[in-house]
Amino acid sequence: MxxxxxxxxxxxxxxxxxxxxxxxxxxxxxxxxxxxxxxxxxxxxxxxxxxxxxxxxxxxxxxxxxxxxxxxxxxxxxxxxxNYNSYEPFVAKFLTETCQEDDVRDMFSPGLPHHIAVTSSTSSPKPKFFCKYQHQDSMRRNLGDSGEIFWTFSLHYRQLVKIQDRNGDIIKTVPAGLGSSGGVRMLHGLEVENDHSNIKLAGTPRHSTLKCFHFIVKLSLTRGVVHFSDRRRLHPRLSRILAHAHTLCTRGWQGRDDIYNLYYVRS
Structure with missing residues (x-):
């Protein structure tokens, strides 16, 4: 333009x-x-x-x-x-060692949260936690529908909140971590229980067959994957993309239990 x-x-x-x-x-x-x-x-x-x-x-x-x-x-x-003082006593119920459904259902919105966003502690000595809910009428954002995008994101979480029913059975596992990570999970339907297969992003629009350029296997998680939406236009840029992605992997991702996905999207 x-x-x-x-x-x-x-x-x-x-x-x-x-x-x-x-x-x-x-x-x-x-x-x-x-x-x-x-x-x-x-x-x-x-x-x-x-x-x-x-x-x-x-x-x-x-x-x-x-x-x-x-x-x-x-x-x-x-x-x-x-401010957060009125919110904290209620969200703290999710962070107890044993999180009971009766104690947290319909806490901030109907049902149970999809994920818990954790702040970066830039404005206070300790992080803040905010429950994020997903409803059928929730607005969904479209990211990367057009143009060229080399998009990195993490599905890392700092802890898993396991919500139990009265029988002690786990009815929902809620990841707590970066808000952007939870947003990506919500956008693409990547439930934490399926992280062993989430790198495939099955059925995700705009992304085609999985292309792996770098594998680090730890705790059954494979990290460093690339999805290409247009293979015919890929070749001229392949070496530059993979070189940049390899640098990200070797410098920033070693020793971490994250799942990272990189996208090269061209409409």
Whole structure:
């Protein structure tokens, strides 16, 4: 795209766009309130007490019977800005030695989390943990649909949270690690229980047959794999791609129990 084709930034939204943005933000907030109204965090955390009191003052227990305008006004006027202190006691239940389903189901959103994102501790001495959920109506991002991309990512996790039912059986294993790693797992349906076969990325769009250039086998995990979406256009760039990938492997990946995937995507 030439410089003349680059759209100029919009410094002030038109009234129509302001209205569209406002409606979208408010619709998203109302949807979140209604979806998460029965969660443990929303029901039990003190930061939401004034909100529940305001709703009761309208004589309605069912949020669906309350107009969106009233919900939004109550939310804005009663819920303060919060920080991790209100969230931490609830997410800590996932990090106990024995994580029970009855203690964590519907904690922040209906069901159990897909993964737990762990921060890098840049703003505090210890990392923060945030549960990430996946629902059928969740938005999915498309990455690398066009152009040329040499994309590296890790499926590494720092710990596995094994959620048990009342009989002591593990009903779900939740990886806790980098948010980007969990996002990749969610995007491609890469469940941690299937990590022995995840490097194949079976059925993943835009990626074809597995091409392995570097294997380091440890704990039954094979790392350093490349997927090529267009073999016919691969040859002119093959040596450069593999040289760069080999450098990444030998310098950055030795001694780690990660699964790494590199993509060369060309539409």
């Amino acid at each position: 030439s410089s003349s084709q680059v759209p100029q930034p919009v410094h002030v939204l038109s009234p129509d766009l302001v209205g569209v943005l406002k409606n979208r933000v408010e619709a998203t907030l109302v949807a979140l309130i209604k979806k998460n109204k029965h969660t443990r965090y929303f029901s039990e955390s003190p930061v939401f007490a004034a909100f529940h009191s305001a709703i009761r003052d309208f004589g309605r227990e069912d949020y669906d019977a309350i107009s969106d305008d009233i919900l939004l006004e109550a939310f804005r006027t009663t819920i303060p800005f919060t």
